[in-house]
Amino acid sequence: MFHLSNLIDRQRGHLFPWSPVLLGIGIGVYFTVKSEPTGATLISLLLVALVVGLVARRLPPAAQVCVAGLVLIALGFTLAAWRAQVVAAPTLSFRYYGPVEGRIVDIDRSQSDAVRLTLDRVVLDNIRPARTPSKVRVSLHGTQGHHTPEVGQIVIMTGHLSPPSGPVEPGGFDFQRMAWFKGIGAVGYTRTPVLLWKSETTGGIGLAITRLRLDISKEVQAILPGSAGAFAAAITTGDRSGMDTATLEDLRASNLAHLLAISGLHMGLLTGFVFAAIRYGLVLIPSIALRAPVKKIGAAGALIAGAAYLALSGGNVATERAFVMVSTMLLAVLADRRAITLRAVALAALIALTLRPETLMGPGFQMSFAATIALVAVFGWMRDTDWSNSRWPWLLRVVFGVAASSAVAGIATAPIAAAHFNQIPHYGLLANIVSVPVMGAIVMPAAVLAAVLWPIGLHWIGLKLMEPAIVWILKVADLVAHLPGALSHIWSPSPAxxxxxxxxxxxxxxxxxxxxxxxxxxxxxxxxxxxSTPRPDLIVNETGSLIGVMTSEGRHVSKSRGDSFAAMSWLENDGDPVKQALAFGRNGFQTHERRHVIQLNDTTIFHATGKIAGAQAIADCGKAEFVVVNIKADQSTQAGCTVFDLVSLRRSGALALYRQGDVLRWETARARQGARPWSQ
Incomplete structure (x- = not known):
């Protein structure tokens, strides 16, 4: 105990930054457990934490710190559970085809580059309101153009809807969980024209801001056509619907995609520019500079600008998190405290996790706070050790600052990006060094100028000023993305x-x-x-219509097209994102029409799709240990082997088979998820 007290004493003055870490541990534990805690369990946990916290007041300081840590972990667990119940909404429990009516609340693009509508006030045929999802997301395919969708309109269509799908493989990305916390109870598509049922409806300030945001986006893209306009719209309003897939891929491959997302960089550049402009502008007026707290006035102005940017950018999670971080630092300036410290970052993390505990599990939260903590720690160390570059020439200081910031942030976020996106851009530092200064010195100030001039109709001046800079950034992205060896890929890690x-x-x-x-x-x-993380030797999707077998040359999938999201996700998680058609051409199993025979060790597995081939595979059950089909199997025909049919797969979710020596081990997506609200 004496040794523990000494250790804790050495941490005095540095304990607060551990608060969000401990809160995050509790949140992470909640998302890791396999069953949902009951209300009685949560109440008991809070009562125990309260009692222990009160009793700890009489304990030695070291024990108090340990108890406080346990209380924070318990609070994080309870907070995440409470949030999961607060956002609970009806989820579609079957595949639906029929009329769909709803109010447009958001417009974006899907991964296939199709326009996608998010609808609320949903009405479905013959489904009671209590069982109707509060929000659905529909991709627009087929012949459209009869009507231009706008936020606030009530539209009708004939659509295919289904419940949010589970992970494409056990332990994969959990779309069901993401949809649950976004309130999306069904996803689907329509191939029929979207028709206007009612014109714009009143929907409160939130819907009004969304309409304003998209109107600004249209105006920006009208003045700046092409990719430059789409980029400008994305960084000013958060509307990425104009960005084409090729440009997005170039930005990701060059590690410049963060310039597109309205997050810490944009919020920092914007508020920093406003803060400096107000502060140094007032300093030029002697009567004000000598009497008024110009630094605090600048901070207040920057705070207002950040709040306006948050509203006009759509208020997504990344922007909200960035605003929390920036506002925490600006409030520190107003309170005469040092703005950029680990304590300020910790306070911002506490606020962000309290508002949205689920963001802990996403790459946005992880990457933004990893970059911020690393930058504050490294530059704080340089300041404290008097490692100063103040005697260097101005240009060299600027270059060093950008290079050091990009390198530190890149190193801190690289493992997280690799784990979530399975790729490592090798020339990201080079791309950032030549792009970030342009973003900060030209694009963001020009955006502020456009906003200031907008009321008098001269916003085109600011937009035209930023156009050459945006074109430069896009050219850098294109050049770097296509350099030899610009990108490498890596397989997904284990959850730990x-x-x-x-x-x-x-x-x-x-x-x-x-x-x-x-x-x-x-x-x-x-x-x-x-x-040492193994990849599955065999994966089956949740409908049984697609399988993928690992071979010496990579994964062999059973289709050259169709079920493309699952196929591409498997290949990306393997660290081998080749085209699906190329993966189909590999040699991992025998194929005869719609039947496949897989041999793993001494185990034979049949896979078949369609009624005829599926029925034949089940009839031949005695010739294999396992049969996988995408039809419903008659229970009486399953003797002699294990049959995974459409019904059992919908219960279990996707399957993965691992070879461990001579033993084969099956794993299901549902078992990895557990019995959670979003997976029921």
């Missing part, structure tokens, strides 16, 4: 890897003393686990 990486990184940054180096052991362990 990112938590170990995060805890090791945070320990190195936050812990005081020689034990700081222990964080490196956690990072090393994460690397070993990642390297």
């Amino acid at each position: 890897v990112l938590p170990l990486l995060a805890l090791g990184f945070l320990w190195i940054v936050l812990w005081q003393g020689r034990a700081r180096g222990l964080g490196g052991l956690s990072v090393l362990l994460a690397g070993v686990l990642w390297h």
Whole structure:
């Protein structure tokens, strides 16, 4: 106990930044457990935390700190559970085809580049309102153009809807969970024209802001046509519907996609420019500079500008998180405190996690806070150790600042990006060095100028000023993305890897003393686990219509087209994102029309699609250990082998088969998810 007290004493003044870490551990535990905690369990947990917290007041300081940590973990767990219940909404439980009516609340694009509408006030044929999803998302295919959708309109269509799908493989990205927290109860598509049923309806300030945002986006793209206009609309209003797939891929491959997302960089550049403009503008007026707190006035003005930017950009999670971080620092300026410290970042993280605990599991939260913590820690260390570059020439200082910032942020976020997106851009530092200064010095100031001039109709001046800079950024992205070896790919890690990486990184940054180096052991362990993470030898999608078998040359999929989302997700998770047609041409199993025979060790597996081929595969059940079909199987025909049919697959979700020596181990997506509200 004495040794523990000494350790805790050395951390005095540095304990607060651990608060969001401990809260996050509790949130992470909630999303990891396999069953939903009951209300009684949560109430008991809170009561125990309260009692223990009160009793701890009489304990030694070291024990108080330990108890406070446990209380924060319990609070994080309870907070996440409470949030999951607050956002609960009806979810479609079957496949629906028929008339769909709803009010447009958002317009964006799907991965296939189709226009996509998010509808609320949904009406479905012969479905009671209590069972109707509060929101649905519909992609527009087929012949459209009879009507131009706009936010606020009530539209009708004939659509195919289905419940949000589960992970495409056990442990894969959980779209059901994401849809649950967004309130989306069904997704689908229509091939019939979308028709206007009622014109714009009143929907409160939120819908009015969304309409304003999309109107601004249209105006920006009218003045700046092409990719430059789409980029400008994305960074000013958050509307990416004009961005084409090729440009997005170039930005991702060059590690410049973060310039498109309205997040910490944009909010920091905008508020920083407004803060500097107001502060130094007032300094030029002696009567004001000598009497007024110009620094605080600048901070207040920047705070208002950030709030306006948050509203006009759509208020998505990334922008909301960026605003919380920036406003925390600006409020520190108003309170005469140092703005950029780990305590300020910790406070911002606490607020962000309290508002939306589910964001902890997403790449946006992880990457933005990883980059911010790394930048604050590294530049704070440089300041504290008097590692100053103030004697360098101005241009060299600027270049060093951009290069160091890009390198630090890139190193901090690279493992997270690789884990979530399975790719590593090798020339991202180069692309950022030549693009970020242009973004900060030209694009964002020009955007502020356009906003200031908008009321008098001269906004085109600011937009035209930013156009050459945006064209430069897009050309850099295109050039860097197509350099030889610009991008490499990596397989998905096991679930324990990112938590170990995060805890090791945070320990190195936050812990005081020689034990700081222990964080490196956690990072090393994460690397070993990642390297040893196996990929499934066989994957089956949740309808049984697609399989993928691992071979020496990569995964062999059973279709050259169709079920493309599952196929591409498997290949990306393998670290081998080739075209589906190429993966189909590999040699991993025998194929005869719509039947496939897979041989793993001494185990034979039949896979068949369609009624005739499926029935024949089931009839031949005795010749194989397992049969996978995408039809409903008669229970009486399943003797002699294990049959995975449409019904059982819908219960279990996607399947994965692993070879462990001579033993084959099956794993299901539903077992990995557990019995959670979003997976019922």
